[in-house]
């Protein structure tokens with residue numbers, strides 16, 4: 043796929059098309075997220091200059107999952123850097139559902155809180171969707187309530203899930219066209235695969251969702267102009283899944299002894315793709331940047347919530 047990438051050169055870069063080891067353009071989520079955070083900081087400063095309170099994000103972290111602790115800490119640091127206030131609520135892993143429900147209820151009722159985020163995954167005794175749906179729709183800065191998911195599929199305004207919205211923002215800002223392209227999404231989670239399919243459809247892509255029962259996954263993936271791997275299986279996607287010239291987006295992050303590993307075999311796929319997101323430094327930073335943008339968008343009189 044030919045496109046103009048503001049973070050690289052058009053099409054392939056590095057060794058050049060004449061080389062059998064030509065490298066894909068990197069879709070640099072870290073750089074794009076930094077730009078987006080600057081924009082959010084400017085929006086918060088403008089609100090403050092008009093005498094408005096800074097937005098406030100309340101996070102809820104249940105249990106001791108180490109990765110969740112890393113992500114929540116990163117969210118608080120990111121809030122502070124752009125002028126968003128943040129409130130850190132922690133509950134033990136064996137907490138009763140009633141206690142979690144009470145906390146969500148009290149944050150819903152607190153006018154000083156503009157956004158509420160329930161960090162996932164929850165401990166296994168708690169059904170995530172049950173608690174997500176207790177969050178006030180207007181404060182659902184993760185865009186994961188059934189109501190906000192329905193708004194997406196009904197093509198209405200609403201808060202959008204951060205990772206899918208971050209992927210669309212990354213593609214847009216890197217000059218990757220979406221309309222009319224065949225997008226194949228591997229993974230059908232409520233957090234990424236399903237809402238991303240909805241957002242791509244809204245942008246006039248032709249969308250295929252693949253999952254564990256998909257027959258001949260490599261052949262389906264080879265039909266993609268835009269291939270998104272969001273299945274949580276390290277290095278599942280290899281060269282046999284990628285049509286030369288496709289754009290490949292890797293959502294997976296698995297911690298291994300070799301460090302963080304994505305769902306894509308990066309070194310192999312980068313030799314055939316036109317563009318690819320790295321892990322780390324691709325989709326991950328966009329997730330947090332979109333959370334900040336959503337928290338500003340959730341303020342009652344900030345109307346442009348439709349990403």
Ligand SMILES: Nc1nc2c(c(=O)[nH]1)N[C@@H](CN(C=O)c1ccc(C(=O)N[C@@H](CCC(=O)O)C(=O)O)cc1)CN2
Nearest residue numbers: 113160161162163184204205322323324326327329330
């Ligand atoms: N309530 C939510 N829970 C979870 C979400 C979510 O969007 N809402 N997404 C993931 C985890 N996540 C945010 O919560 C997240 C994952 C990764 C990154 C990130 O910046 N990754 C870095 C690497 C950092 C590292 O892991 O050391 C990168 O890819 O460069 C940010 C946020 C599940 N839960």
